[in-house]
Amino acid sequence: MKKTDVKTTAKCISIKIPCYSEYVGVVRLAVSGLATRMNFSIEDIEDIKIAVSEACTNSVQYAYTEKENKYIDILCNSYKDKLELIVSDTGIGFDLNTVTNSRKVIEKDKLGLGLGITFMKSLMDKTDIISTIGQGTTIKMTKKLSVPRK
Template structure:
């Protein structure tokens, strides 16, 4: 797989509480297949559930749809939650992303801000586009091999006693 190519899985579900669990299960299945650790998968499930719950609670006065995209790269997974029922061009949305600033006081964050704060602590990178509706891009990197290599390097560099 080339560096810039990704497997793209797209779900479009009604913005209703009963579908949040379906999205959590999907995240779990895809992340497990990609080789993420149990802890990383749990973090992703909480983050995506929080993002979807924000859509369910705040995006629509009546009913609507939410789109969830999973982009699977060699070294990471990006989960995109959008509250617009219309399909969207991932590349175009990514051109207009900005960071979620988790260091700002919780009171300064937008409605659902505590959820964004939680999401930003669970994921490696979180970006938002709020030009027309909300598009939240959450990234989790595959750390498995890197961690093992770092551990062995630390063990080798420690002085003998």
């Protein structure tokens, strides 16, 4: 392997949780621990905690009509200069173009998925959402370290 390849290789932590709300906090604590170990600032760690929680919350709320034996996968790729989080489910998926408007009408009491997406996009450096109806949703988020690790 070339030296440059070593520099870009991620160290990976994989977490799999049942698709229930009580496990979202477990992911938040685990990812917070990793971000602390990577020397992110306190403010960045808070941003990362919200973003990963919102991604998991999305899956818990919308992915599965039956939650029994359904899971959410969280992949944390730790690089020297960034943390990449990939949250995925194999649920019903949604149409990203229409979700904000429709949910605002349906759920008057909730701020819903629209705000979750706003948080992820605002608080992380890069957020990509891929969702396919009937196949599931994958949310990939990246937070850069202001001072890369040695």
